[in-house]
Amino acid sequence: MSGASAITRFLLRRLAHAAFLLFGVSVLAFFFSTFAPGNYFDDMRLNPQISAEQLTALRADYQLDRPMPVRYIRWAGAVLHGDLGLSFAYNTPVGPLLWARARNTLLLTGTAAVLVWMLALPLGVWSAEKLGRPADVALSWATAVLLIIPDLALALGLLVLAVRSGWLPTGGMVSVGSDGFSAAHRVRDVAWHMVLPVAVLVASALPVLLRHVRAAMAEALQAPFLRAAEGQGISRRRLLLRYALPAAAHPLIALFGFSVGTLLSGSLLVEVVMSWPGLGPFLLEAILARDLYVVIGAVLLSTLFLVAGNFVADLLLYWADPRIRAEASRR
Amino acid sequence: MSARSRLLVCAAVLGTLHLSVACGGFLAPYDPAAQDREHPYAPPMRPHFVDTQGQIHLRPFFYAQALRTGSFEEYAENRATAIPVKFFVSGAPYRVLGLLPLRVHLFGGGVPIFLLGSDAYGRDLLSRVLFGGQVSLLAGLIGAGLTLSIGLCIGAVAGFWGGWKDEVLMRVAELFLALPWIYLLFAMRAFLPLTVPPLQAFLLVVMVLGAVGWARPARIVRGIVLSAKERDFVRAARGFGASDAYLLRRHILPQTASVVLTQAAILVPHFVLAEMTLSFLGLGVPEPVASWGNMLAALQHYNVLVSYWWMYLPALVMVPFFLGYLVLASLLHGSYGTSKIE
Numbered sequence: 227m228s229g230a231s232a233i234t235r236f237l238l239r240r241l242a243h244a245a246f247l248l249f250g251v252s253v254l255a256f257f258f259s260t261f262a263p264g265n266y267f268d269d270m271r272l273n274p275q276i277s278a279e280q281l282t283a284l285r286a287d288y289q290l291d292r293p294m295p296v297r298y299i300r301w302a303g304a305v306l307h308g309d310l311g312l313s314f315a316y317n318t319p320v321g322p323l324l325w326a327r328a329r330n331t332l333l334l335t336g337t338a339a340v341l342v343w344m345l346a347l348p349l350g351v352w353s354a355e356k357l358g359r360p361a362d363v364a365l366s367w368a369t370a371v372l373l374i375i376p377d378l379a380l381a382l383g384l385l386v387l388a389v390r391s392g393w394l395p396t397g398g399m400v401s402v403g404s405d406g407f408s409a410a411h412r413v414r415d416v417a418w419h420m421v422l423p424v425a426v427l428v429a430s431a432l433p434v435l436l437r438h439v440r441a442a443m444a445e446a447l448q449a450p451f452l453r454a455a456e457g458q459g460i461s462r463r464r465l466l467l468r469y470a471l472p473a474a475a476h477p478l479i480a481l482f483g484f485s486v487g488t489l490l491s492g493s494l495l496v497e498v499v500m501s502w503p504g505l506g507p508f509l510l511e512a513i514l515a516r517d518l519y520v521v522i523g524a525v526l527l528s529t530l531f532l533v534a535g536n537f538v539a540d541l542l543l544y545w546a547d548p549r550i551r552a553e554a555s556r557r
Numbered sequence: 558m559s560a561r562s563r564l565l566v567c568a569a570v571l572g573t574l575h576l577s578v579a580c581g582g583f584l585a586p587y588d589p590a591a592q593d594r595e596h597p598y599a600p601p602m603r604p605h606f607v608d609t610q611g612q613i614h615l616r617p618f619f620y621a622q623a624l625r626t627g628s629f630e631e632y633a634e635n636r637a638t639a640i641p642v643k644f645f646v647s648g649a650p651y652r653v654l655g656l657l658p659l660r661v662h663l664f665g666g667g668v669p670i671f672l673l674g675s676d677a678y679g680r681d682l683l684s685r686v687l688f689g690g691q692v693s694l695l696a697g698l699i700g701a702g703l704t705l706s707i708g709l710c711i712g713a714v715a716g717f718w719g720g721w722k723d724e725v726l727m728r729v730a731e732l733f734l735a736l737p738w739i740y741l742l743f744a745m746r747a748f749l750p751l752t753v754p755p756l757q758a759f760l761l762v763v764m765v766l767g768a769v770g771w772a773r774p775a776r777i778v779r780g781i782v783l784s785a786k787e788r789d790f791v792r793a794a795r796g797f798g799a800s801d802a803y804l805l806r807r808h809i810l811p812q813t814a815s816v817v818l819t820q821a822a823i824l825v826p827h828f829v830l831a832e833m834t835l836s837f838l839g840l841g842v843p844e845p846v847a848s849w850g851n852m853l854a855a856l857q858h859y860n861v862l863v864s865y866w867w868m869y870l871p872a873l874v875m876v877p878f879f880l881g882y883l884v885l886a887s888l889l890h891g892s893y894g895t896s897k898i899e
Contacts, residue, residue, distance in 0.1 A: 246728075247735040254732060258748040374879040376830050378837060379872035382856050389863050396859075490737035495834055499857075509740070510838055513747040521747045528740040 232555035233544065240540045244533045251529045252302065255522045260294045301519075310526075311519035315512070320523045324505070328527055330399060331497065331504035335489045335531075337420060338427035342485065346432055350439025351466055357444050369433040377430040377492050381499040384422055395419045397501040423496045430492050431485055438481050442474035449473060472546065479542045486535030490528055564888045571881040578694055581687030582651030586665050586672075589688035590845040591649060593669055593679030596622065598865050599632055601674040601682075608639055616641050621668040630864065640667045674867035676855060682867065686874050689847035693836075694878070696763050696848075697829030701821055703767025704828075705774055709817060712778025713805060717786060727779070730772035741769050742831055746840050755846040762841045766828045774820045778813050785812045815889065822886035826879045833875075849875060 292300075301311055310320040349365065356362040375383075388394040395401070399419050400412070407415060446452065447470050455469055497506035505524050512520035544550050577584060604617035618641040620634035646665035652658050664670070673682035711730070715723040733741065745765045753761065785791060791808050799807075829849075835841030836850025844851060852871040855861045861868050 247732060250728070250732040251735055255744060258745070261748055370883070374876055374883055376833070376872070376875060376879065378830065378833055378850075378853065379876070382853065382862075382869060382872055385856075386862055386866065386869055389859075487737045491739035494737075494739045494743070495838075498838060509743060510840075513743060513840065514751065516751075521744065525736065525740055525744045528737050529735050532737050533735060 232551070236544055236550075236554040237541075240537055244537055247533050248526065248529060252305075252522070252526055253298070255525055256294060256298045256301070259518055259522065310523040313512075313517055313520050315515050315517045315520070320519045323520070324508070324523050324527055327503060327505045327508045328531075330502060331490070331493055331506070332531070333416075334420065334423055334427065334497070334502060334504060335486070335493045338424050338431065338489050338493070339485065341424065342428045342431045342435060342489070343482075345428065346435040346439050350436050351443050351471065353436070353440045354443030354447060355462075355466060357440075357447075362440075365436075369436050372429055373433040377426065377495055378499075380429055381423075381426045381496050384426055385499065388422055394422055396422075399503050419502075423493075423500045423502050426496050426500075427489055427492050431488050434488070435481065435485055439474075439478060442477045443470060446470045446474040475546045476543065479539050479546060482542065483532070483536035483539035487532045490531055560888065560891065564885075567881065567884050567888055571878075571885060574878055574881060575694065578687060578690035579654055581684075581691055582653060582659065583661065584663050585651075585681070585684035585687040586648065586662050586670055587681045587684045588649035588651070589680065589685045589847045591680065591684075593675065593681075595624075596632075596669055596671070596675050596679040597677055598630055599669075599671050599675040599679065600865075601867050602671050604642065604672075605639070609636055614639075614641070618642060619666060619668065619670055622671075642666050642670070673870055674865070676852075676868065677861075682852075682870065685847040685852055686849070686871050689849045689852055689871065690874065692759060692842055692846065692848040693829050693832050693850065693875075696759065696766065696832040696842075697825045697827075699763045700766030700770070700828040700832070701824040703763065704770035704824060705817055705821055707767065707771040708774030708820075709778055709810070709813065711771060712775040712813075713782055713810065715775070716779035716782030717801070717805060717809065719783075723779070727776070730775055733769070733772035738769065739831075739834065742766075742835070743840070745769055746835060751840075752843075755843055758842050759846075762832055762835055765835075766831055770824060770828070774817070774824075777816055777820065781813045781816060782809055785809045819886055819889045822882050822889055826875070826882040829875060829878070 304311060308321060310324065312318070313320050313323055316323055353362045353365045385396060388396050395418060399416060401407075401415050401419075443466075452465065452469055452473075455465055460469070493504065494506035494509070496502065497504040498510060501507065505528065509521065509524040511517075512524065544554065599622055602619050602622060604619060606615075606617055607613055608618070618639040620636055621638070621640060622632045622634055625631040625633045642664050643666055644664050646662055647660045648662045648665055650658060650660050669675075669679075669681070671681050671683070673686065675681055676685070711726050715726040736744065742765060745768055746761075749761055749765065750757075786804070786809060788808075791804060794804060794808055832841055832848065833850030833853070836843075836848045837853050839851075839854065841850055842848040849871050853869075855868055
């Protein structure tokens with residue numbers, strides 16, 4: 227039973243930490259938002275058809291006239307009920323608006339995350355196995371080239387290629403008239419539109435991951451116990467996958483959380499450039515319109531994704547690394 | 558080549574790149590904001606060495622470009638008259654490093670020479686790339702300096718004094734690391750004024766950059782300070798009655814130098830890219846001031862993307878800079894033999 231309670235305690239501690247991060251970020255966001263000059267209704271002051279009284283009433287409606295702590299407490303109470311406040315621009319609850327966009331962002335980053343790890347792991351293992359030989363050197367050069375091309379240049383470059391060749395759709399998520407498509411056709415259509423943005427995300431996240439996998443594997447392969455295993459005549463493949471990879475797993479799993487953050491960040495820019503209807507363009511629009519609760523909601527949601535990514539990494543670590551299990555059961 | 562000489566070569570190449578941007582006014586033939594409404598979207602002009610008679614000229618020359626009659630975007634070279642390049646010509650006034658006023662430019666000619674083409678307003682892209690580089694690189698450099706100073710201070714305080722200070726500072730650092738960093742950048746930017754004049758916008762961007770990146774360096778510095786303060790010679794110095802300030806200044810902070818330098822080499826290109834992202838999306842340095850980011854904003858229009866390939870060139874300008882910083886970071890990392898901390 228001690229094993230089960232150890233993992234429960236481990237989970238609770240990580241969850242409490244995640245809750246603390248979300249709470250802290252929301253407080254910080256509210257705190258900074260009080261410094262923001264101007265608000266959504268400022269532009270309306272110039273409109274002769276809206277009187278000063280109406281403006282005051284509007285501000286009161288949206289509770290912009292209350293002091294910050296009061297607004298925060300009311301907002302936080304609403305969040306606990308799943309309500310993220312009202313969007314000024316859309317005049318509807320922020321939650322559903324955000325969720326519609328966040329789904330698309332998750333689709334993009336999730337696909338990219340799966341692909342990038344599917345590429346980085348075998349390539350990194352292979353590269354470490356061939357350490358210093360031509361294949362490894364060539365791969366290192368290729369990653370270096372990817373590393374020095376900035377995401378922005380890559381996204382725009384691929385877009386130029388797509389536009390010039392006409393092979394791939396150049397933006398958006400669905401074709402015109404996709405409402406009439408059958409379900410299978412619609413899935414294919416979205417997948418087709420995902421090719422470019424996912425390619426940019428994978429290309430921008432791959433080099434860093436690949437280098438880490440290679441370094442971690444190379445280090446693991448140097449370990450004495452592996453030399454000994456090699457001396458026992460264990461096959462190379464079994465040596466790599468059964469012995470070296472688990473030994474190198476710890477830093478790589480920690481890297482998983484990091485890669486979620488990189489992909490989310492990269493996704494924001496890619497979404498705007500390729501007009502993918504995700505969180506990125508929505509956040510940008512909200513910033514330009516001073517749509518306060520949308521900005522806070524989007525920032526919190528991105529935090530939630532990253533925290534969730536790290537949480538998954540923690541779970542994997544617990545599963546993969548006996549040291550962490552031992553530490554958790556000792557406490 | 559020894560590690561040291563490799564480091565020197567890399568630093569020299571990077572220095573030359575930065576110097577050429579810093580002296581952009583001299584290398585650029587025109588004022589970056591000067592418009593030439595006769596030549597919108599002029600394609601890059603090619604220097605010629607062989608004229609129509611097949612005669613070879615040592616001094617390169619250009620043919621004037623003009624819109625084809627009846628066309629709004631197709632340019633044709635006028636081969637009738639060759640216009641030789643003049644060197645060290647007097648032109649638009651500029652300041653070297655913001656101080657020394659000068660009028661002399663490396664090259665010029667009787668007609669507008671667009672080596673990298675021109676944009677929608679007929680502004681010379683080469684001039685804009687050079688002046689834009691001053692904005693983008695300066696933002697990256699100052700932003701990185703600011704971030705590292707904040708990170709160094711916070712890391713030193715947290716590591717050296719420990720206790721509740723450490724606890725609070727590191728919890729706040731965790732908050733800053735809990736956001737995907739471009740979202741953090743945007744969140745910071747969201748709560749600052751939107752439409753401001755260029756100089757203020759530049760300062761805003763630098764401030765935002767400086768404020769978002771401190772958490773990671775702070776954690777690394779904290780780790781070093783934690784181990785450094787337990788070293789024997791530091792304890793000995795404390796035993797001889799050294800004050801905290803003296804210990805930090807003389808014994809502990811110098812030990813962070815290699816890591817701080819490596820972090821700088823990593824952060825500067827990162828921040829240049831961040832400035833570009835902000836300006837590209839209209840949250841950074843506004844027109845008519847050029848920055849590498851807002852020059853690319855034109856590519857958000859479909860027709861520019863399709864028709865005017867040279868508008869994409871600013872995206873490639875920073876590749877050599879990135880390469881330089883990447884090599885520098887790996888050389889610094891290797892030469893100091895610093896292992897991955899954190």
